[in-house]
Amino acid sequence: MIKIKKSEFSEFIKNLQKNYSVFAPVTDGKATAFKKIKSADDINNKILNTKRSPKEIFFPQSEVLFQYTERGMEVPKREEKPFAIWGMRNCDTKSLLMLDNVFGEAHQMPKKDMYKDPYWKEKYDNCLVFNLACNEPLSTCFCNWFGGGPFDKTGSDIFVVETDDSYIFEAVSDKGKKFLKEFKTAEEISDKEIKKIEKLKETAESYLAEKQDVSSLFSKTKEIWDEPIWDEIAAKCVNCGACAFVCPTCHCFDVSDEGKGNKGKRIRLWDSCMFAIFTKEASGHNPRSQSTQRVRQRVMHKYNYFMDNYDEHLCTGCGRCVVVCPVNLDIREVIKKILDYKK
């Protein structure tokens, strides 16, 4: 582990920008998000959970798949350097691994290459992720339910702890090791600082609410699939897409053409299984016409279907949906209700 002084932070970011397009949490007007920064001055390291999740760096809300003219189709060229993302939290770095399961490898099919998503791959495969430890988790954080934690390193290349006067770096992946090796200006840390990190970690974990045992969530969700409990869970949902759009793991999308005559583009746009039109067919038939069915789909996809395919829940406990839900339909309470349900 090595460290840089906080006074050296600007310089560090400047150097990073030589080889990378650097994204970091910024306050933009009233909203917070991960944005490409001009300099370290833009960065707000105090933001714990940006309002919009950093998945949009790799999977933007709207992305051109190709443009077409009378001469044919063309994928827009990315002239950008590889991405470096500063200040991601564990709940977001973990979400990237989950999304890479979907967009990166296709688990079941023989001709794997065909099922890779080139738009995701080219951004994700070349990026460098700095995971900033959460010294003060929020009351809505429940990462500990799903195996994460304020000082968990999963999904990052370089793990960073902010102390009173420095940033302490620890390489996690090979990519991170390579990066830190070339980092000559930093100094090694002392035993005292290791203890300091331990203390910070302890304090951070003490802020988290009590951990819920979710080991039976998979079997339980399966068990109750056609029980009336879903009506109770879904009763107050108004079927907006706020939860899905701030979620770092939700990844459903729509594909839409925009064009006139011979010219135009095909774009993909975030979509949500909460919307009635998501499954509505051209004939007018809608297999998920009821709100209850749609709420069940979202919950089941997160805590059962995805688990079935990839052995983990499609939720990192970031708590963003808890904060934004206009009717305070708290996913933590939904989970508890499911776990407590007796047929």
Place this chain on the structure above:
Amino acid sequence: MIQNLRTEVKKLLKDKKVDIVIGWEKGSLPLSSTPLFIHKEEDVDRLIFDETCRNNLTTYLTKDKRKLGKTYDKVGIIVKGCDARSIVLYSIEQQIKRENIVIIGVPCNGVLEKKKILQKTENEEILELKIDGKNVHLKGRDFDLSIPLNEVLCDSCLTCRYPDAPVHDIFIGKPRKEIDIKDEYKKVTDFEKKSSEERWEYIKEEYSKCIRCYACRNVCPACYCNECFVDQNDPQWIGKTPEVTDSIIFHLIRNLHVAGRCVDCGACVSACPVDLDLRIMNKKVEKEIKERFDYTAGLDINEKPAMASYCENEKQDFIMG
């Protein structure tokens, strides 16, 4: 007040005057309440009413396939002044049968706007909220703050003339009576004074934040179309991208669709996850309707709405040419 409310609701359920009562209960976050659907007497004690009861619950009477106003023969619903005005709207527009709804009015002192509170705490998380009379006490990890209630109420509440349900079957507590508001449209008139470039810049900047989650539309009592124009794809009226040109069309058309129908309940404003100023345009349209047709939405169940009636002497200066 709350005890009287609970007693009354219990009585309604016990006497089978209603099949269900929609109200609020304590939410999972300090600043939030959450909708409560009461079928059984034993759930009545969860009922609350305070400054966190932002949601306009009448939206559940018409929303989606649930349409509680149609699923149940008799629905009891607890309403603030603005909420009750939505029911008047439903009744005029024949979305519900007035006699199927038992309207329970409660005296409203206004509701809190999360956004304003978070500005006060500089986005620091609030862990505890207490309200006594005219003051709000907020506690966080490293702060303890008291602020006058007035500074953190929703804009809609600050200019609210009708805090009591203008139409109700039962009223619990002491009505606040109509309030005389002097500068209800101050924000609009200030906005009107700006140059068209400045106004355009403001609208563009605000709507460019939109993530098209449709929370505003889905909580809005006036938005109950089975299929919204943004969702239609044959023909597709507007693009679905979050780009400002598409978002503006969505919001402005929605403004026009709720013209003369919006009761300024503020549900859209508090639902918006990215804190758009959704109110300014709605209020502008409301002002126009007030000035041109002397109509205020949701006050009189027997009055023809502004956009559904015509008088020969109406101003026609909007016709160009």
Place this chain on the structure above:
Amino acid sequence: MKNTYIPFQMKVKKIYTESPDRTLKTFDLSYINEEDKFDFLPGQFCEFSILGKGESPFGIASSPTEEDILKFTVNRTGSVTNEIHYLQEGDIVGIRGPLGNWYPVEKFKGQDVVIIGGGFAFTTLRSLLVYMLENRKDYGKITVIYGARNPDLFIYKDEIKEWEKRDDLTLHLTIDNPVKGWNKLTGFVPTVTKEVSFDPTSWCVVCGPPIMIKYTLPVLTEIGFPDEKIYTSLERRMKCGIGKCGRCNIGSKYICIDGPVFSYEEIKKIPEAL
């Protein structure tokens, strides 16, 4: 890395109007570039693009043995299918595929096969039937039940006439309600299936409107077909066709990559399948 979101171009070679009300048309597409040609098996589908309008998934109606063309039959219901119906011979369209899985033709070898279809969903069943007839000696007895609302709504009418003449194929045609001049079977597909006798040791493939599938599968169980020998093809709205966009997700399956072909045994384990 292959970019599966980009369609390749094909030319509309021939258009057939299948029904007098012109709601059903079949399109034979020919390859423009030799290298775009792909191998596939009956049951797979493609995304059919009209640039500027969008894409829709359609089962491939041609057999892999018809090497130079891809055939699709399109019912006119929405904005994309409308646009497809406006196509003229010679026009260029976009195709992505082959997508999804296929009927287990390998398992069918040396065995009897029953094909049950309804309405314009006979597309991939045509692919399967033509494929088996081309390799006739590989399969045992072939029986087909094909139902439509009225005689006009059968697709591939000319080929049906040819199939009727063959003695190595039993074909039962049925319409929902009696019509003057119709001398074949009358009744819904599930009822007719019950009446026609089969050997339940055969393999069975069912494809049709969701309601037909829903009511035919239990009839097959009643006759004695084991779940693992009954296959059907499911349909949902799709966008990407490669298991990403989430639209066709039911249970832990994605119809576009885990299906569209599922055995009855699998379907029973998938919530929302029927």
